[in-house]
Amino acid sequence: MSTVFIALQTNDDTRPIIESIMADNPHARLNEAPAMVKIDAEGKLTVKRESIEERLGREFDLQELHINLISLSGNLDETDDELTLSWNS
Amino acid sequence: MSNIDLRTVSIKPLRQTFDHIARRFGDKPASRYQEGTYDLQATHNFHYRPTWDPDREIFDPSRTKLVMKDWYALKDPRQYYYGTYTMARARQQDTAESNFDFVETRGLAEVLPEDVKQTALDVLLPLRHVAWGGNTNNAFICAYGYGTAITQPCIYQSMDQLGIAQYLTRIGLLLADPEALQTAKQAWLDDPMWQPLRRYVEDTFVLQDWFELFVAQNLVLDGYLFPLVYDTIVDDDLSSRGGTAIAMLTQFMSEWFGETAKWSDAQIKVAAAESPENKALLAQWINHWRARALEAVAPIAKRALGDRADGALDDLVQQFATRVGKTGVTL
Amino acid sequence: MDMQVAKKKLGLKERYALMTRDLGWDTTYQPMNKVFPQAEYEGIKIHDWSKWEDPFRLTMDAYWKYQAEKEKKLYAIIDAYAQNNGHLNVTDARYINAIKLFLNGISPLEYMAHRGFAGVGRQFPGVGTRVACLMQSLDEIRHSQTQIHAMSNYNKYYNGFHDYTTMIQRVWYLSVPRSFFDDAITAGPFEFMIAIGFSFEYVLTNLLFVPFVSGAAYNGDMGTMTFGFSAQSDEARHMTLGLECIKFMLEQDPANVPIVQRWIDKWAWRGYRVLTLVGMMMDYMLPKRVMSWKEAWEIYFEENGGALFNDLARYGIRPPKFLDQIAFDKDHISHQAWGTFYNYAAACNFHSWTPTDDEMDWLSAKYPNSFDKYYRPRLEHWREEAKKGNRFYNKTLPMLCQTCQIPMIFTEPGDPTKICYRESDYKGTKYHFCSDGCKDIFDHEPEKYIQSWLPVHQIYQGNCFNPGVDPTAPGFDALGAVLDYYNMAVGRDNLDFEGSEDQKNFEAWRGMATKNI
Numbered sequence: 001m002s003t004v005f006i007a008l009q010t011n012d013d014t015r016p017i018i019e020s021i022m023a024d025n026p027h028a029r030l031n032e033a034p035a036m037v038k039i040d041a042e043g044k045l046t047v048k049r050e051s052i053e054e055r056l057g058r059e060f061d062l063q064e065l066h067i068n069l070i071s072l073s074g075n076l077d078e079t080d081d082e083l084t085l086s087w088n089s
Numbered sequence: 090m091s092n093i094d095l096r097t098v099s100i101k102p103l104r105q106t107f108d109h110i111a112r113r114f115g116d117k118p119a120s121r122y123q124e125g126t127y128d129l130q131a132t133h134n135f136h137y138r139p140t141w142d143p144d145r146e147i148f149d150p151s152r153t154k155l156v157m158k159d160w161y162a163l164k165d166p167r168q169y170y171y172g173t174y175t176m177a178r179a180r181q182q183d184t185a186e187s188n189f190d191f192v193e194t195r196g197l198a199e200v201l202p203e204d205v206k207q208t209a210l211d212v213l214l215p216l217r218h219v220a221w222g223g224n225t226n227n228a229f230i231c232a233y234g235y236g237t238a239i240t241q242p243c244i245y246q247s248m249d250q251l252g253i254a255q256y257l258t259r260i261g262l263l264l265a266d267p268e269a270l271q272t273a274k275q276a277w278l279d280d281p282m283w284q285p286l287r288r289y290v291e292d293t294f295v296l297q298d299w300f301e302l303f304v305a306q307n308l309v310l311d312g313y314l315f316p317l318v319y320d321t322i323v324d325d326d327l328s329s330r331g332g333t334a335i336a337m338l339t340q341f342m343s344e345w346f347g348e349t350a351k352w353s354d355a356q357i358k359v360a361a362a363e364s365p366e367n368k369a370l371l372a373q374w375i376n377h378w379r380a381r382a383l384e385a386v387a388p389i390a391k392r393a394l395g396d397r398a399d400g401a402l403d404d405l406v407q408q409f410a411t412r413v414g415k416t417g418v419t420l
Numbered sequence: 421m422d423m424q425v426a427k428k429k430l431g432l433k434e435r436y437a438l439m440t441r442d443l444g445w446d447t448t449y450q451p452m453n454k455v456f457p458q459a460e461y462e463g464i465k466i467h468d469w470s471k472w473e474d475p476f477r478l479t480m481d482a483y484w485k486y487q488a489e490k491e492k493k494l495y496a497i498i499d500a501y502a503q504n505n506g507h508l509n510v511t512d513a514r515y516i517n518a519i520k521l522f523l524n525g526i527s528p529l530e531y532m533a534h535r536g537f538a539g540v541g542r543q544f545p546g547v548g549t550r551v552a553c554l555m556q557s558l559d560e561i562r563h564s565q566t567q568i569h570a571m572s573n574y575n576k577y578y579n580g581f582h583d584y585t586t587m588i589q590r591v592w593y594l595s596v597p598r599s600f601f602d603d604a605i606t607a608g609p610f611e612f613m614i615a616i617g618f619s620f621e622y623v624l625t626n627l628l629f630v631p632f633v634s635g636a637a638y639n640g641d642m643g644t645m646t647f648g649f650s651a652q653s654d655e656a657r658h659m660t661l662g663l664e665c666i667k668f669m670l671e672q673d674p675a676n677v678p679i680v681q682r683w684i685d686k687w688a689w690r691g692y693r694v695l696t697l698v699g700m701m702m703d704y705m706l707p708k709r710v711m712s713w714k715e716a717w718e719i720y721f722e723e724n725g726g727a728l729f730n731d732l733a734r735y736g737i738r739p740p741k742f743l744d745q746i747a748f749d750k751d752h753i754s755h756q757a758w759g760t761f762y763n764y765a766a767a768c769n770f771h772s773w774t775p776t777d778d779e780m781d782w783l784s785a786k787y788p789n790s791f792d793k794y795y796r797p798r799l800e801h802w803r804e805e806a807k808k809g810n811r812f813y814n815k816t817l818p819m820l821c822q823t824c825q826i827p828m829i830f831t832e833p834g835d836p837t838k839i840c841y842r843e844s845d846y847k848g849t850k851y852h853f854c855s856d857g858c859k860d861i862f863d864h865e866p867e868k869y870i871q872s873w874l875p876v877h878q879i880y881q882g883n884c885f886n887p888g889v890d891p892t893a894p895g896f897d898a899l900g901a902v903l904d905y906y907n908m909a910v911g912r913d914n915l916d917f918e919g920s921e922d923q924k925n926f927e928a929w930r931g932m933a934t935k936n937i
Contacts, residue, residue: 002727007630009649034710035637035645036630043706063478066486070652071626073724074659075667075731080432087731100929102576108583124572125565128585129531135880136595136602137871141458147605148535171562172491172569182481188841221443225542228554232539237531244538244558251551254479255439262438267430270438278445291449343494392711 002087004074007038016055017047024048031074036070043088044073048057113161124170127161129237150235153300155367162363164373167348167356174245178252181341188337191257197334198264205332206264212322212337214273214394215283217257219314222290225249226306233297242352246307249349253342262340282392286385293353300360301374309352310376312409313386315346317332321401322393350412357416366420369419372419421909436477444547444778445493458543462608464680465673469546472668475660485553485633487562494566494650500645502573509640511707513578513926517770518705519571519636519644520580523771525597525664526628527567531650532601533616534560540609549668552661556617559654570647577929578657578922579912580769588770589907590884592875595825597874604687605877606868610669611683617662619687621726625655628698631716635706636888663728670735673853677736688740689857699754700761703783704775712786713754722724722747742857745833751790752836755783756760759828762802763801767899769908771917774803794836811916815899817876819912822869823858830854846870 006021008014008067021039022028028041052060060082062083074085104111106119109128135146145151150160155162192198198206227247234240261270263287277283289310296302319342328336361368383406390398390405413420447455459466478486487819500506510516534557541553575581588594604615633648669676699713711719729739762772775783780799783791805812818827832838833856842853846866853859862869878884882891885901903910912921 002730003723004727005724009653010894033631033634036649037628061484063476063482066478067490067538068653068655070649071630071658072656072659073727073807075743078432078476086736087727099927100932103577103579103925104582106572107575107581109736119572121565121569124568127432129528129564130535131528131532131589131598134589134873136599136873137606139606140608140868141461141606147602153562171558171565172495175484175488175491175562180483182484186481193466197497200546217443221547222804224554226548228538228542228550228557231557232542239608240535240538241561242536244561246553247538248480248483248558251443251554252484254443258439259444262430267434267438270442272440274445278448288449291447291455294447294455295450373589401794407438 001042003040003042004072004085004087005038005040006045006047006072006085007036009036009068009070011068016063016067017052017068019046020051020055021047024051025080041085045082046085047083049081095248096248106295112115112234120168121172122165122170125170126164130235130240140347148235152233152235154370155300156300157236157360157367161165161238162359162381163236163356164359165238165242165352169184169242169245174182185256185341187379188340188374189263192265192334192337192344201330201334203325205330205335209262209327209332209335210265210269210273210321211276212318212389213257213335214261214270215277216273216314216318217254217261217270218277218397219290219310220250220257221285223306223311224248224254226293226302230299230303234303235298239303239356243303245348249345253345256338256341260335264335264336264420268350274277283386286383289302289385292381302354303356304371305378306359307349308374308413309382309409311346311353312350312407312412313379313382315350316400316408317386317390317405319343319346320410322390324396326397329340353410354416357418359414369420372420375413379406386406432477436474436479440551441472441547441557448875450843452545455545456545458609462610462679464591464610464669464670464676466546467473469544469549471671472546472548473664475664476550476657477553478521478555478657488834489509490650492567492654492655493561494646498566498570498573498643501570502803505929507577507641507931508926508930509576509642511639513922514771514773515639515641515707516574516578516926517580517917518701519574519641519771520578520770521697521701522644523567523571523581524584524587524591525594526768527564527571528584528921529597529601530560530564530567533557533736534564536605536612536616539605540612543609549665552657553613553617556658556661559658560702562654563651563662566647567650570643570716570936573643576597578923579920580771580922582913583907584811584911586907588874591908592767592820592862593764593771595875596697597694597767599825600690603868608747609693613662613665614669614680614683615690616685617658618666619684621655621658621660622662622720623688623689625652625659625696625912626720626724627695627716628630632698632702634700635708635710638708639706648876651836667735670732670737676737683735684737684768686861688776689742689861690824692746693826693854693858696753696826700757703786704758706743709782712783714750714786741860742855747836747854749830752831753887755791755795756829756831756846757789759798760818760827763812764818765811765916766815766914767903767906767908769906769913770779771915771920771922774799774806774916783813806916806918809917813915817879818874819852820874821854821858821887822872822874823853823861824855825872825874826854828852828854871897925926 018031018037022030025041025045026046028039031038049060049062072085074087077084105116110123111121112125130148139147222271224247227243227250229302231240231243231247234243254397293305309405323339324336357371361371390401395402410420446452537553537557537560541550541557541903544550570579588598604612607615629648629652633645636648637645669680702713761768767771780796802812820827828839828841830840832840840855842856842859844851844859844863851862853862879902884905885891886905910912917923
């Protein structure tokens, strides 16, 4: 299995996003670095709109991720409800 | 780190700006537009010739017949750099969003008179493809033009045209459905009404001189199309027949044209003032393309305005000639 | 009012398709091959552009909205940073040399990416691909400008930033990054996408932006941290574009596979060579270090790139050539590069220095196989000599590699004590290379690389003096004349950090903040 990752800036906007990702992907590992986090996961990682909305208490458009996104890896699939990163191998 | 208050330190800068800016304007505080624009494009010591144009350098002034001593004379009167550009468009986007919301939540599309709605669909939706042409052509100018002063606003113009194509698409989805977009695309491809315009757009796709393309697209085609469609047809005619909702949905386009036309005019004015040769060249290009533009937009005027079309077209020709007159080019 | 039939809500993908790919059409008044004249000459076969998978699906309205939000945040920080003399907050003034390298060597590439993506965004016949490329073109002018604007304040107080638009076109070592991008933009649109969209963006930019920018934050440079991460948020879109593009080419026709493979080999090596500069920045130029070049390489190239190449194996793609050598070299290249710049500090627009004892210990710990054995002794020797007043400045002109244009400083695969030289004969002339990788690239396209504007050759040919300079005059100072041509402020931009104007000013200004004078 290969590792996919998503890296986000750390600030007040991203705290609930990071929490949601960690809650929805129990296999993911959180790596903290100055001003950023990198979340690694074997094979696949899913970011779910609903989980973020629960924590934010408001509607969230997954495209808002762009504001604080630093980097990612893996094949990306984006729908209205979730964003998935995965490797086929 | 110890808690030091750096704000209280008053230190004298060694210099106010970069050398290339100071060489042009003196060593004084420079604007973000200046630092983000002037001399960003390389001019010498290129490493390899383009495999797609082996007779020229990567950036080469000979890709147009127009000649300028300093290509940075073609500056943008709006002084847009990316930050000010996106913030300006975000504000307009916000208004457009409210307008779309207003029309949608109040069901204004459903209460439009049927003929008004049909005219709007017939006239506006095929223009998605014309806007896509505007995107294509401005990408060309940005890629192969010379000097950041004029190539930079062309990527903005290119993406604005894409934005306009997308607003027109949303109008189709709001007033009708995806099938209406397909009907309009078919009309764009086959209906005789649209063929002179489609031929115009496709002919501009193969122009090799980027400044001629600037003239054909940004000055002439937009200069005929936007006043006719958004001022005369939508704001005046359709609004007077109960179609104010449509004017709300095209507000972005009207404002955009008002803004960008000033920029295009400024480019023509500066280029014309450079030399009599430039002036003659511009006149030749404008004359050629304006005759074709009139032929291309006439069927749209006829479809929307019926027997008032001829008068509207006369006004349009007159307005355009007045506009060009102010740039110093004699037609 | 009529009863409304509820409209079916379109999903993101359907809606985005109507907003982009549906806008295009096959032209009939002009033939498609005249409208898209660059689509076929590289030999890539595309049968069906509609099979293109859009990566992120941003329409312009959303783009303007989110990007304006990013810009507002960024410029608020840049303004505050400038108003509060934020530059005095960096760990120490040596750090500022890393960002000089950034403005001089990287920001001009962002600009080239802007123009390059406008070109490919015009040339691809597929609408979805074009929209993504043009959006990237727009992002790239953002990156060049936000970098210039963020570093504009540094330019006011420190040397070496002041004429980066001239220097990228003239200074010897800057021909390395510049020729990389000139190479990409002079290729066809498909190769450009593999070069920049795939190799550079997907495989390599993480190395530039993520650990280095995190390092900027760690060294108190909030301005660089902010533009760096803000730019990188666009890179996420660019990387998915690069990956989609390569998958698309590979899926369209099996005949594309060997062409793409060759481009991957070429551009992975080209990019790897340029990144030598970044390795040196990370290991030597950040006073507080986040991770070593080697660690960053292992995470972002070996692990992440490895996953990527496993994924592409199903198309018959193998990892880039020369990986064994690259794996061996990660213990060496940052040290070899820093040694070179230390030597040529008289002809550089940034300062160099020998590391402190603490820093040498850190390097030993991070490079147990190489640092103490090969590099510490010579750094200590240089330090001792400098203390005695014999700071060594090499004033000879080095031989450059015909392909990557780096001086011949790299060593033989597996032997870090022996400089690697390779050569090829082409039409009766001998050309020299730093490695098998660079020779391989030349041998495949000699007609391209014989054109290289090699700074040292150009100096010898008399092309690097200002107009009016007479190289035959008695007592002619060739190096001085070349530095004039570079517009380098001798004694201010160049030489050792120790004793530099930057060092003195920074100390004095910081002193004013901590003492009551």
